[in-house]
Amino acid sequence: MTTPATLPTENLPTGKLIDGKAFAATLRAQIAVDVAALKASHGVQPGLAVVLVGEDPASQIYVRNKAKQTVECGMKSVEHKLSADTPEADLLALIDTLNADPTIHGILVQLPVPKHIDADKIIAAIRPDKDVDGFHPMNAGLLATGGKALVPCTPLGCSLLLKDHLGDLSGKHAVVIGRSNIVGKPMAQLLLQESCTVTVAHSRTKDLPAVCREADIVVAAVGRPEMVKGDWLKPGAVVIDVGINRIALPDGKSKVVGDVDFASAAPVASAITPVPGGVGPMTIACLLKNTLTACQRSVGL
Ligand SMILES: Nc1nc2c(c(=O)[nH]1)N[C@@H](CN(C=O)c1ccc(C(=O)N[C@@H](CCC(=O)O)C(=O)O)cc1)CN2
Numbered sequence: 001m002t003t004p005a006t007l008p009t010e011n012l013p014t015g016k017l018i019d020g021k022a023f024a025a026t027l028r029a030q031i032a033v034d035v036a037a038l039k040a041s042h043g044v045q046p047g048l049a050v051v052l053v054g055e056d057p058a059s060q061i062y063v064r065n066k067a068k069q070t071v072e073c074g075m076k077s078v079e080h081k082l083s084a085d086t087p088e089a090d091l092l093a094l095i096d097t098l099n100a101d102p103t104i105h106g107i108l109v110q111l112p113v114p115k116h117i118d119a120d121k122i123i124a125a126i127r128p129d130k131d132v133d134g135f136h137p138m139n140a141g142l143l144a145t146g147g148k149a150l151v152p153c154t155p156l157g158c159s160l161l162l163k164d165h166l167g168d169l170s171g172k173h174a175v176v177i178g179r180s181n182i183v184g185k186p187m188a189q190l191l192l193q194e195s196c197t198v199t200v201a202h203s204r205t206k207d208l209p210a211v212c213r214e215a216d217i218v219v220a221a222v223g224r225p226e227m228v229k230g231d232w233l234k235p236g237a238v239v240i241d242v243g244i245n246r247i248a249l250p251d252g253k254s255k256v257v258g259d260v261d262f263a264s265a266a267p268v269a270s271a272i273t274p275v276p277g278g279v280g281p282m283t284i285a286c287l288l289k290n291t292l293t294a295c296q297r298s299v300g301l
């Protein structure tokens, strides 16, 4: 997960690159301090259970990294690796067991799940106070109504990067491209909480480049490689690239690119996240933050 030499980040002016990898490392160090303090004050160790169904190679890497970073922060990590043909009922039974386990404060099922499993049904079965992905309808509702939600990790990470870079976001026009329950919608809610004027654009939006050109902040979460071009941006816009797309190169190799065409966007933007090394590392750091939060709440903090 290092920034490869192929990404033209070397000659960018200081401050233009929003370094999510470095920010995530700092966040994890703070989480480790807070985990130790919680153990000392309340005798409780946060526990995270990660469930993987099937053998998707990317998911296997994400789950491995989640477990490794959980342990590095001083938390307990439990991994459940189930075969791709696991019946939905068995997965629901495992979630019931984890819901009832007092040593587990966070539960997540790695997505995507195999086709025969209804992801919405699985998410709804997780206790909302242990739903460290923040995907349960209860947490989505709490986020929308300003309550104490567990917030989805990727948009939470984007929000932390934006606030760190810009300070006060109030009055900024933010365009979120993508309306998924996992990124686009919660991202819009978080930006609204920061008093941004928020536009959510999607596949049916008319003249998307013109909509983007109005934005002080662009969050691209559309899943289309290098779609957002430099001439779609208002000069000085801040660009957060949520996309992780693996594309084939002419030499037969592959590389990971975002939803933003970095080469044309970086000269126009005032700041931009790279892919890799931008939003991705924040997703796991925020998962650890949510697990700590869930544990703190479980002891009344
Ligand atoms: N239950 C969940 N499933 C999925 C989530 C999620 O938040 N919860 N998000 C993604 C996968 N994901 C974490 O689970 C994730 C994706 C990417 C990264 C990351 O650090 N990416 C690197 C690049 C990696 C590469 O080269 O392939 C980066 O951007 O630097 C972390 C976590 C879908 N499923």
Ligand SMILES: [Mg+2]
Residues within 6 Å of the ligand: 153, 154, 182, 283
């Ligand atoms: Mg994610």
